[in-house]
Each structure stands twice: as structure tokens, then as C-alpha cells.
Amino acid sequence: MIPAGFEYHRPADLAAAIGILQQHGDEARVVAGGHSLIPMMKLRMAELGHLVDLRDIGELRGIGIAGGTAEIGAMTTQHELIGHGGLASALPVLREAALQIADPQVRYLGTIGGNVANGDPGNDMPAVMQCLGARFRLCGPEGEREVAARDFYEAAFFTARAEEEILSRILIPLPPEGTGQAYVKQKRKIGDYATAAAAVIAGRDSASVAMTNLSDTPVWSAEAGAALAAGHVEGCVEAMLAAIDPQEDMRGPIPFKKHVAAVVLRRAIGAALARRA
Amino acid sequence: MDKIPVTFTLNGETVEGLAEPRMLLIHFLRETLGVTGPHIGCETSHCGACTVDMDGRSVKSCTLFAVQASGSEIVTVEGLANPDGTLGVIQEMFREHHGLQCGFCTPGMITRAWRLLQETPNPSEEQVRFGMAGNLCRCTGYQNIVKAVLASAAELNAAKEAAE
Ligand SMILES: Cc1cc2nc3c(=O)[nH]c(=O)nc-3n(C[C@H](O)[C@H](O)[C@H](O)COP(=O)(O)OP(=O)(O)OC[C@H]3O[C@@H](n4cnc5c(N)ncnc54)[C@H](O)[C@@H]3O)c2cc1C
Ligand code: FES
Ligand code: FES
Numbered sequence: 001m002i003p004a005g006f007e008y009h010r011p012a013d014l015a016a017a018i019g020i021l022q023q024h025g026d027e028a029r030v031v032a033g034g035h036s037l038i039p040m041m042k043l044r045m046a047e048l049g050h051l052v053d054l055r056d057i058g059e060l061r062g063i064g065i066a067g068g069t070a071e072i073g074a075m076t077t078q079h080e081l082i083g084h085g086g087l088a089s090a091l092p093v094l095r096e097a098a099l100q101i102a103d104p105q106v107r108y109l110g111t112i113g114g115n116v117a118n119g120d121p122g123n124d125m126p127a128v129m130q131c132l133g134a135r136f137r138l139c140g141p142e143g144e145r146e147v148a149a150r151d152f153y154e155a156a157f158f159t160a161r162a163e164e165e166i167l168s169r170i171l172i173p174l175p176p177e178g179t180g181q182a183y184v185k186q187k188r189k190i191g192d193y194a195t196a197a198a199a200v201i202a203g204r205d206s207a208s209v210a211m212t213n214l215s216d217t218p219v220w221s222a223e224a225g226a227a228l229a230a231g232h233v234e235g236c237v238e239a240m241l242a243a244i245d246p247q248e249d250m251r252g253p254i255p256f257k258k259h260v261a262a263v264v265l266r267r268a269i270g271a272a273l274a275r276r277a
Numbered sequence: 278m279d280k281i282p283v284t285f286t287l288n289g290e291t292v293e294g295l296a297e298p299r300m301l302l303i304h305f306l307r308e309t310l311g312v313t314g315p316h317i318g319c320e321t322s323h324c325g326a327c328t329v330d331m332d333g334r335s336v337k338s339c340t341l342f343a344v345q346a347s348g349s350e351i352v353t354v355e356g357l358a359n360p361d362g363t364l365g366v367i368q369e370m371f372r373e374h375h376g377l378q379c380g381f382c383t384p385g386m387i388t389r390a391w392r393l394l395q396e397t398p399n400p401s402e403e404q405v406r407f408g409m410a411g412n413l414c415r416c417t418g419y420q421n422i423v424k425a426v427l428a429s430a431a432e433l434n435a436a437k438e439a440a441e
Contacts, residue, residue: 006299031345034342039321051298
């Protein structure tokens with residue numbers, strides 16, 4: 001379980017990190033918490049010549065809530081997210097989801113940026129971001145741009161991020177006061193990825209719904225959200241079941257996954273509605 | 278790849294060595310520095326036997342390169358004994374409550390429990406189980422580990438009160 005050799009870089013700022021990516025092209029990869037990338041390197045499923053460690057880059061840290069938007073630095077760890085009081089009251093669904101990711105050790109190092117940039121359909125935060133209508137800020141040689149979370153995921157491990165771009169911040173519009181939020185996940189044991197999980201927000205006449213690990217990307221369904229906003233829980237479940245495309249694997253056959261998807265979605269809807277003020 | 282210098286504080290003392298960038302922290306600790314408290318159980322980020330404390334966080338040293346730890350402060354189970362070499366409180370409570378059988382998971386368990394009790398000095402049983410969920414044990418069935426951690430909390434809190 002020893003990865004192939006590589007050169008280690010630890011740039012002090014974003015511009016230097018982008019410079020290294022530009023210089024080495026697809027030979028280079030950034031590492032954040034390393035808890036998806038390093039296991040892949042150990043299995044030799046990810047091979048790279050240059051590892052660019054983002055840990056010293058202050059620009060990628062920090063959490064701010066202002067003007068109806070929460071801004072979260074990409075290098076914010078799940079542990080920091082869980083402990084942030086302002087986020088816990090404005091966006092409790094983030095904390096609820098983060099607490100269901102892996103175990104304490106993984107959450108101390110794993111970052112929100114790595115979780116959403118990774119592109120693994122098993123990651124929990126992408127569906128939460130799609131549910132909330134988050135935007136991802138990407139910094140590259142040509143400057144900054146923003147991509148909506150709902151447009152970011154193309155296929156498993158393929159995203160709208162270009163090789164020389166670094167995800168710097170996540171911007172989340174705060175849902176209106178009184179909106180109920182929930183993330184419900186079914187997993188086989190602590191430290192397992194979801195068999196199925198659902199993120200739901202429900203306000204007085206608006207709603208949004210997204211799910212994890214039921215397709216090669218997170219699944220957000222406009223129809224499911226519209227049905228829930230109109231008060232039709234079963235219509236929402238039906239629309240979502242039509243949108244997902246689960247595959248058979250060690251977490252079970254397709255009919256089972258669809259069954260679990262409907263169960264967790266109903267539970268998440270129930271929780272979000274109960275929390276609505 | 279060339280080896281590069283790695284230096285950090287280990288149990289209060291500055292240590293240094295050379296490591297290839299791909300060398301995992303657990304291998305650097307065990308093989309380069311001869312610190313064999315942290316164990317290698319799974320080597321796949323699942324079991325927690327390799328847990329060490331880095332800058333106030335419990336981390337799996339099999340999922341971190343030694344070069345990434347450069348400049349940090351690391352504590353291993355060796356650092357949790359009393360200065361005179363006798364067992365520290367958490368170590369003693371694991372002994373007293375039979376929190377181990379083969380002992381393979383124990384260094385990781387104790388190092389994790391130490392951090393957990395600093396963040397949550399008065400944990401409920403549920404908080405102990407949730408907070409220790411990154412550490413697997415094949416022997417005990419966890420019951421006595423949970424008891425040992427709860428007993429450690431009580432001992433540490435009593436000592437703190439006595440000191441005040
Ligand atoms: C035992 C175990 C259980 C786990 N269970 C879960 C789980 O239940 N749910 C879950 O969601 N995750 C789970 N994970 C994964 C974990 O949450 C990872 O930490 C997370 O997926 C990636 O975040 P990271 O900071 O560790 O990223 P890294 O591993 O450092 O990076 C992941 C990928 O994203 C890229 N990347 C990282 N940061 C940036 C950035 N700022 N800009 C551009 N690209 C970037 C990297 O190049 C790499 O390709 C588990 C991991 C382990 C080891
Ligand atoms: S050896 Fe590191 S988690 Fe098992
Ligand atoms: S005591 Fe044997 S693995 Fe825990």
C-alpha cells in the first residue's frame with residue numbers, strides 16, 4: 001500500500017499553486033484533506049508526478065455569512081464545519097450531512113472542497129450543494145469563474161472544473177427563514193458511503209430535493225422539487241425515482257436501491273416538513 | 278524521488294529525518310523514528326490503529342504523507358504516559374476496565390480517547406461511541422472500551438476539580 005513516487009509541492013498562495021498546475025499539466029493534482037486521493041494513490045488507481053498540497057494557502061480557508069449568502073473556503077474541514085455556530089443555525093443541513101460522513105478522524109482532515117470537487121457519486125456534499133443551489137468559485141490562470149453545483153457534475157469523477165483550476169470557495173444562498181432542512185442517509189455501517197441519501201429543503205411554497213449515490217452524478221430533480229412545493233409528497237418521490245439510475249453493486253441490487261431511495265426520501269421530506277416554521 | 282527533510286514535534290521533542298514524498302507518516306514514525314506505538318492494522322483508512330494526534334486532531338497516520346506532517350505537533354500513545362513512565366490516566370483506566378484483549382487497537386483507541394475527552398470532557402455513552410467510531414476492535418466487543426473512556430473522563434474531571 002505504498003503509492004508510486006511523486007514530487008511534493010507546498011505552495012503558500014493560490015497563484016503559486018495555479019502556476020504549478022499550469023507548469024505540469026495533467027501530471028499534477030492538488031491534495032486537500034487527502035482522504036479520497038491518498039487511498040486512490042495507495043491502490044495505484046491515481047498516479048501523478050506532482051502533488052500540490054493546499055494546506056498552507058490561507059485564501060482557501062474561512063467561513064463567512066453575510067448578505068444572505070454563506071461563503072465557505074474550500075479547505076474548511078468537515079470538523080470545522082460541524083463546529084461552526086453560525087452555519088449550524090443558518091444551514092443546519094450542512095452539519096447534519098457532515099456528521100454522517102465517515103468517522104471523526106476522516107472529518108478532522110477531509111475538506112468540504114475536496115468532497116465536492118472529487119466527483120465521486122458516493123460523496124455526500126454534492127447532493128446537499130445541489131439541493132441548496134450552491135455555486136462553486138473556481139480560480140485558474142485566466143481568473144475566476146463560478147459554476148452552479150447543479151451544472152458541475154458531468155459523470156463519475158468528471159466535473160466542469162478544468163485541470164488548472166482550483167476550487168476556492170463555495171457560495172450558498174441562505175434559504176428563507178423558516179425553511180425546513182434535512183439530510184437522511186442509509187449506510188451499512190459508520191464509515192460507509194450511502195446506499196441512498198436524500199437532501200431536502202422545504203419552505204412555505206418552495207422546495208428542493210437532491211439525492212446521493214443513485215447515479216453516476218448527484219441527482220437534483222426540478223420536477224421532484226416542484227411536486228413537493230405543491231404539497232405532493234408521493235408526486236415528489238415518483239419524480240425522483242424516475243430521475244435516479246442506480247447500479248447493482250455490493251450495496252445491493254437495483255430494486256433494493258430504489259426501495260431504499262424512496263424510504264430515505266420520504267424520511268427526509270418528513271423531517272424537513274416537521275422542521276419548517 | 279529524492280528524499281526531503283521532515284521535521285516535527287513528537288511528544289514534545291523536535292525530531293527530524295529524511296523521507297521520500299510518498300512515505301506515509303505511519304511508516305516514518307515506525308521505521309525511520311522507531312516509534313512503534315501507532316500500529317498498522319488495515320492500511321486502508323478504516324481501522325484507526327494508526328491514529329496519532331496532529332495539531333489537536335486525531336488523524337490516521339496511514340492516510341497522510343510524512344512530508345505533510347512537517348512543521349506540526351504530533352502526539353502518540355508514548356506521549357500519554359506520566360513523566361515518570363507510569364501509565365497515564367486513560368492508559369490506567371483501559372487496564373483497570375479490561376478495555377483491551379490482544380492490545381493491537383489500544384494505542385489508537387487511547388490516543389483518540391485523549392483528544393475526544395479534551396473536546397468533550399463529560400461525554401455521554403452515546404458520545405463516546407460516536408466519537409470513537411473511527412477505531413475498530415476485533416476482540417473486546419467495545420463494551421469495556423466505552424467503560425474505560427467513561428471512567429477516564431470521571432478520573433480526569435476529579436483530578437481537575439482537586440487541582441482547583
Ligand atoms: C474510511 C473513509 C470513509 C469515507 N466515507 C465517506 C462518506 O460516507 N461520505 C463522503 O462524502 N465521503 C467519505 N469519505 C471521503 C472523505 O469525505 C474525503 O475526505 C472527501 O471525499 C475528499 O475530501 P479531501 O479534502 O480529503 O480531498 P482529497 O482527497 O485531498 O481530494 C479529492 C479530489 O478532489 C481534488 N481536490 C481537492 N480539493 C480541491 C480543490 N480545492 N480544488 C480542486 N480540486 C480539489 C483532488 O485533486 C482530488 O482529486 C470517506 C473516506 C474514508 C477514508
Ligand atoms: S492502519 Fe490506518 S486506519 Fe487502519
Ligand atoms: S483488543 Fe484486540 S483488536 Fe482491540
